Amino acid sequence: MEEAGVVDSEEARFLEEYDAEAFDRPSVTVDLVILTASHYQLWALLLPRDAHPFKGAWALPGGFVGMNESLEDAAKRVLKDEAGLEEVFLEQLYTFGEPRRDPRTRVITVTYYALVDETQVVDALARKGLEPLVRLKTPWQGEAGGPVEAYEAGRQLELAFDHAEILGMAVKRIRGKVNYAPIGFQLLPPTFTLRQLQAVHETVLGQRLNKDSFRRRMLSSGELEATGEWETEVGHRPAELYRFKSLTAI
Amino acid sequence: MEEAGVVDSEEARFLEEYDAEAFDRPSVTVDLVILTASHYQLWALLLPRDAHPFKGAWALPGGFVGMNESLEDAAKRVLKDEAGLEEVFLEQLYTFGEPRRDPRTRVITVTYYALVDETQVVDALARKGLEPLVRLKTPWQGEAGGPVEAYEAGRQLELAFDHAEILGMAVKRIRGKVNYAPIGFQLLPPTFTLRQLQAVHETVLGQRLNKDSFRRRMLSSGELEATGEWETEVGHRPAELYRFKSLTAI
């Protein structure tokens, strides 16, 4: 804001005397919901905790916000350091701050969600030697909201802190967003078929969609561009590959 | 979360030794956008600052988050203490945390927006002897987003900190929400005519709506209930008064 530059001598004196230590202050962290879609399931990156509290439970990647670091920069730092990911879709989700959500001390966490295509995140995690992604199960329909369950190898995982609720908020958010914003392509490789795009939408929404009207809606949205190339080795008539125009415009 | 109750002796020892002072911590505040609609204009409560920084500029009501207070409780406290309002629609908006947004020190602010009907907020402010509401002007269409301008008595006001941006985010949010959620009634008295409801939608969206389809859409939404009463003294055929079903259900 340009008004911040308006500093007269009275204001300079005030700033010098201001005591930043006058109030108790909570810790502030960022936590990340890194989502991908595959095999008609949503998956998130969760890390097993090796320290108390919630030792052995699974937690979202996160970290403290540096004193001279913006919230978004902190989220990007965590995304890179903990998942090896850069240049992906990242958006603020919600801020959670119940006084007892962390038993150690007051921690307010600003959450972000990232959408990544499966091959990209699997490659990045393999380079870091990390655990595989965790499958999410959403025990509610539509945008009702609520906590989400997480599974690995068929077994339900215990989630640390209020992270089940945070994951639920992320699913609720993208379910709302997929209907009016082109976020499906964030979960796909650069070129993709309409059937792949429909599968991603169906995965996000947790329900089947009509093939005909989905095609018409996507093609008439003006967001897609045919590449003139077709998929290969698919055991049926190959579909044309498309790309998102807004991505090529960046 | 119920998992928080799982405390063995090892975890108890760990919690005792945990040093909450180990990291520098930012200040955390809540700031409130208290919105109302009247005369085809959006209005917000802004308070003139009598201290540095931004002395003389106008700021959103806000306050520090107490160490044992949830974010929503802090927002409700500010709403009551600074505007005299209780039991109104209140929802988290966004968290702003650029390192230099407050020149004194690092302040991260969790913003909330409240929707209040005009008579209610005018009465409440009058009881507190506060300045009148400030008129907002949104120099962008639809949900493009961006900062908002504020006017009082025809003169544009200087806004403190990043509050023009926060106001812009609030307008963007309700523009998106009014199309799929029944938030119009939050800005109206308990009973209202369809024309009043349309005026509120038009004010929020910043554009005129078709009368016929608006009536049909509202009546077929199942959210409205006719009261059997009609407005009076209006200089034309009086309209029936409606109320929102979801309000009576609470």
Next chain:
DNA sequence: AAAATAGTGTCTATGAGACACTATAGT
């Protein structure tokens, strides 16, 4: 040839906009 999915064309149902018309208050 069979299986599977891609892609096109057409019919129908639904909802929004446009418009015409009647109804009822205040002035």
Next chain:
DNA sequence: ACTATAGTGTCTCATAGACACTATTTT
């Protein structure tokens, strides 16, 4: 009587769903 807005009925147009049909690949 005139003005302004409420409220109803009908027509048209755009879009979603349903369905039928053809096209093209692998097995």
